[in-house]
Amino acid sequence: MSSAAARLGVLASRVRFEEKNILTALERRGVACEQIDPRTLSVRAGTPWDGPQTVLNREVGHYRALYAASALESAGVTVLNTAAATAVCGDKWQTSATLVARGLPTPETTLALTPEAALKALEELGYPAVIKPLVGSWGRLVTRVTDRAMAEAVLEHLAALPSPQSHIVYVQREIAKADRDIRVLVVGGRAVGATYRRSEDWRTNVARGAVSERCPLEPELTALAVAAADTVGATLAGVDLLEEPGGRLTVLEVNDRVEFRGLQSTYGTDLDVAETIAALLTAKAGAQS
Amino acid sequence: MQETLVAPACPECDAEVSLGTDARVSEIVECPECRLELEIESVEPPLLILAPEVEEDWGE
Numbered sequence: 558m559s560s561a562a563a564r565l566g567v568l569a570s571r572v573r574f575e576e577k578n579i580l581t582a583l584e585r586r587g588v589a590c591e592q593i594d595p596r597t598l599s600v601r602a603g604t605p606w607d608g609p610q611t612v613l614n615r616e617v618g619h620y621r622a623l624y625a626a627s628a629l630e631s632a633g634v635t636v637l638n639t640a641a642a643t644a645v646c647g648d649k650w651q652t653s654a655t656l657v658a659r660g661l662p663t664p665e666t667t668l669a670l671t672p673e674a675a676l677k678a679l680e681e682l683g684y685p686a687v688i689k690p691l692v693g694s695w696g697r698l699v700t701r702v703t704d705r706a707m708a709e710a711v712l713e714h715l716a717a718l719p720s721p722q723s724h725i726v727y728v729q730r731e732i733a734k735a736d737r738d739i740r741v742l743v744v745g746g747r748a749v750g751a752t753y754r755r756s757e758d759w760r761t762n763v764a765r766g767a768v769s770e771r772c773p774l775e776p777e778l779t780a781l782a783v784a785a786a787d788t789v790g791a792t793l794a795g796v797d798l799l800e801e802p803g804g805r806l807t808v809l810e811v812n813d814r815v816e817f818r819g820l821q822s823t824y825g826t827d828l829d830v831a832e833t834i835a836a837l838l839t840a841k842a843g844a845q846s
Numbered sequence: 847m848q849e850t851l852v853a854p855a856c857p858e859c860d861a862e863v864s865l866g867t868d869a870r871v872s873e874i875v876e877c878p879e880c881r882l883e884l885e886i887e888s889v890e891p892p893l894l895i896l897a898p899e900v901e902e903d904w905g906e
Contacts, residue, residue, distance in 0.1 A: 694905020
C-alpha cells in the first residue's frame with residue numbers, strides 16, 4: 558500500500574531483505590506506508606513536510622541517512638532512529654566515547670589525531686591491535702596490525718589518503734576472542750533475539766561470510782545490549798558483543814540500521830523481526846497522531 | 847510456487863531475470879547469468895538498471 562496520506566515511511570535507496578520484509582509487514586498490518594528513496598529527497602528546513610510523519614531510517618549510506626534524519630526532524634518528522642543516534646552509531650569513535658562515558662565495557666580504544674600520533678598510540682596499546690575507519694561497515698578496511706613495521710606501513714597508506722578524516726586514526730586493543738561474536742537485536746528497549754556469528758576470518762561479519770547460530774538471551778547479555786542501545790539513543794539496534802577470555806562480555810559496536818537476515822534465518826518462525834519492527838513503528842506513529 | 851512477472855532483461859548481458867509478483871521498486875536482485883547486482887527501477891513495466899556501486903560509507 559502506498560498513498561499520499563501514508564502515515565509511515567521507510568527511508569531506503571536499496572530495498573534489501575530487511576526493507577522488503579519491513580514494508581510487507583507494515584502492509585500486512587493495513588498501515589498506509591511508503592518507501593522514500595533519499596536519492597529523490599529534499600527537505601526545506603523548518604517547514605512542515607507533507608510526507609509520512611513517522612519514518613524508519615533504513616538508508617544504507619551513513620551520511621545520507623544522517624542528513625536525511627536531521628532534515629526530516631527539522632521539518633517536524635519523527636525519525637527512528639533519531640539523527641542524534643545515527644550520528645553516534647555511525648561513527649566508531651563517537652560510539653566508543655559514549656559507551657565509556659556510561660561506564661559500559663568496551664575494548665580499550667585510542668583516537669589519534671594524526672598517523673604519527675597513531676603509531677605512538679599503537680606502541681602504548683601493544684600488538685596485535687586493530688585500526689578501523691571512523692565510518693563504514695561490513696568489516697571493510699578494518700586492519701589487524703601485528704607489529705610496528707606493519708603499523709608503519711598501514712599508517713603511511715592512511716597518511717597518503719586525500720580525505721582529512723582518513724588521517725584521524727581509531728586504534729583499538731584486539732580482544733583475543735573465540736571464533737565468534739554475538740549480535741543482539743534490540744527493538745524498543747527490548748532484546749528480541751541474538752545470534753553467534755562464527756567465522757574462520759578474524760572479522761565475524763555476516764557480509765564476510767560468517768555463519769549465524771542462535772544464541773540464548775541470557776540476562777547478562779540482554780541487560781548489556783539494552784543498556785548499550787539506550788546509551789547511544791538507538792530505539793532499534795544491532796549490538797555486537799565480544800566474549801573476552803574469562804567470559805566477560807564487552808560491547809564492540811552498535812548498529813543503528815541493523816541488518817537481520819542472518820538472525821532471522823536462525824529463528825525461523827519463532828521470531829518475525831520485520832513484524833516486531835513494524836509493530837514498534839506503528840505504535841510510534843499512533844503516539845504521534 | 848511464486849508467480850513471476852514478465853522477466854525483464856539484464857542491462858549488462860541481456861539475460862532474462864525472473865521477478866516475483868512481490869517485487870518492489872529499488873529492490874536489489876542478481877542477474878542469474880552475469881551475477882551483477884541489479885536494481886528494479888520499475889515494476890510496471892518491469893525494468894532493471896545496474897545497481898549503484900558500493901560507496902565508502904555504506905553498511906549497517
